Amino acid sequence: MKNKLRVGVVGAGAVVREIYQYLYFQSEYSPLLEICAVADPNKENLQWFGNLAKLPDDRCFADYQKMLAEVELDAVQINTPDHLHCRPALDALAAGLDVVLPKPTAATVKDAHAMIQAAKEAGRYLGVDFHKREDPRIKEAEARFKGGRYGTFQTGVFYMIDKLLVADPNHSPRFFASPDFAERNTPVSFLTVHMADALMKITGLVPAQVRATGYSHKLPSLKPRAVNGYDLVDTEIVFTTGALAHVITGWALPNTAWAIAVQSGRMICSDGLLDLGLDTPGLREIHASGLSEANPLFRNFEKNGIVGGYGISSPGRLYQQILAHRNGAARDYETVAPDFYTTVILEAAEKSLAEGKKNEAGATRGEAIELGRFVRDQIGDAAARSYEL
Numbered sequence: 001m002k003n004k005l006r007v008g009v010v011g012a013g014a015v016v017r018e019i020y021q022y023l024y025f026q027s028e029y030s031p032l033l034e035i036c037a038v039a040d041p042n043k044e045n046l047q048w049f050g051n052l053a054k055l056p057d058d059r060c061f062a063d064y065q066k067m068l069a070e071v072e073l074d075a076v077q078i079n080t081p082d083h084l085h086c087r088p089a090l091d092a093l094a095a096g097l098d099v100v101l102p103k104p105t106a107a108t109v110k111d112a113h114a115m116i117q118a119a120k121e122a123g124r125y126l127g128v129d130f131h132k133r134e135d136p137r138i139k140e141a142e143a144r145f146k147g148g149r150y151g152t153f154q155t156g157v158f159y160m161i162d163k164l165l166v167a168d169p170n171h172s173p174r175f176f177a178s179p180d181f182a183e184r185n186t187p188v189s190f191l192t193v194h195m196a197d198a199l200m201k202i203t204g205l206v207p208a209q210v211r212a213t214g215y216s217h218k219l220p221s222l223k224p225r226a227v228n229g230y231d232l233v234d235t236e237i238v239f240t241t242g243a244l245a246h247v248i249t250g251w252a253l254p255n256t257a258w259a260i261a262v263q264s265g266r267m268i269c270s271d272g273l274l275d276l277g278l279d280t281p282g283l284r285e286i287h288a289s290g291l292s293e294a295n296p297l298f299r300n301f302e303k304n305g306i307v308g309g310y311g312i313s314s315p316g317r318l319y320q321q322i323l324a325h326r327n328g329a330a331r332d333y334e335t336v337a338p339d340f341y342t343t344v345i346l347e348a349a350e351k352s353l354a355e356g357k358k359n360e361a362g363a364t365r366g367e368a369i370e371l372g373r374f375v376r377d378q379i380g381d382a383a384a385r386s387y388e389l
């Protein structure tokens with residue numbers, strides 16, 4: 001019986017500094033993980049992580065393929081930018097390894113499908129860290145909703161709006177290392193996927209149509225470096241039941257906001273209403289630097305150095321499932337469809353905006369995208385049907 005997984009880390013950038021370093025070395029899941037190797041073409045990040053993990057030079061690679069060829073591993077965690085999740089995942093699955101990814105599964109429907117298919121064919125585990133799935137408030141909302149307490153979901157609004165400093169390349173220190181982060185990513189890929197996934201976890205609904213509206217006012221006005229991107233995007237999602245949700249995300253809230261992400265959700269149903277106070281988790285501080293709402297539910301530091309919270313337990317549980325799978329437990333494929341739907345919503349919302357019209361006031365009203373047709377065009381009829389689309 002295996003009690004530890006040999007893990008290779010592919011990509012050691014911001015998300016590893018913010019979250020995964022604690023998972024690997026300071027969490028209740030750390031004893032399950034032996035971090036054996038790292039691969040990252042960025043020398044600085046490679047060296048930082050190699051030192052942190054106390055890895056010898058011959059376990060630090062610029063090229064992940066060399067790592068896969070030279071190091072005996074059970075699993076890899078692929079922390080590369082969204083559009084670079086697919087190739088390393090396919091290579092790792094082909095090498096017989098299990099795979100853990102930060103959200104979203106991939107940037108495109110084709111990539112997400114190829115990865116899910118490869119995992120099924122290889123009989124290996126592909127786990128995506130959508131950490132809101134482990135947020136106790138979302139889990140409780142799901143249990144209550146699925147218990148029938150609120151009746152049929154009709155309509156809802158979810159929002160997640162970051163402080164401007166997240167997207168502003170002029171802010172010092174820069175939030176993300178690359179100055180073009182907010183041009184290479186959108187509020188949809190970075191934020192909408194979290195909220196859409198949370199909503200689908202609570203309701204179990206299948207998305208049918210997406211239409212996005214984007215606003216570009218603040219980002220293009222930034223100085224000295226302007227950002228050619230959206231401040232805010234409202235993604236309308238119609239589900240197969242006819243239920244409608246607006247998922248509103250952005251990253252141009254003044255830096256005086258009470259949290260890095262101001263976020264919440266309201267669901268209106270036939271027999272009741274549900275409010276999620278996601279950014280009022282109970283620890284408000286008045287401090288010389290301002291008034292803020294801390295979220296110890298996401299990440300908290302205990303006296304003994306252990307770091308907990310759903311930011312850690314979400315990927316931690318994926319590793320527990322991998323270990324159980326390696327020890328003979330059947331793979332639970334229940335989570336696979338939502339992993340796919342979030343990428344469908346992401347790509348469709350970006351397509352909706354790309355096909356929309358921008359007015360002189362800086363608003364872009366996107367085209368409606370029928371998801372069944374969109375997905376069939378990408379991956380064919382039979383594959384689309386396997387996701388009930």
Ligand SMILES: NC(=O)c1ccc[n+]([C@@H]2O[C@H](COP(=O)([O-])OP(=O)(O)OC[C@H]3O[C@@H](n4cnc5c(N)ncnc54)[C@H](O)[C@@H]3O)[C@@H](O)[C@H]2O)c1
Pocket residue numbers: 010011012013014015016019039040041042045063064079080081082084102103104129131176177178190
């Ligand atoms: N859990 C979350 O809420 C959360 C938060 C932030 C980011 N993310 C996700 O995490 C992923 C990484 O984001 P980030 O903010 O850390 O980006 P980042 O740009 O800071 O880091 C990405 C790292 O991947 C490396 N890389 C690029 N190509 C590579 C390759 N072929 N092989 C190995 N390494 C390679 C880069 O050099 C860099 O060090 C993205 O998918 C992002 O959406 C998730």
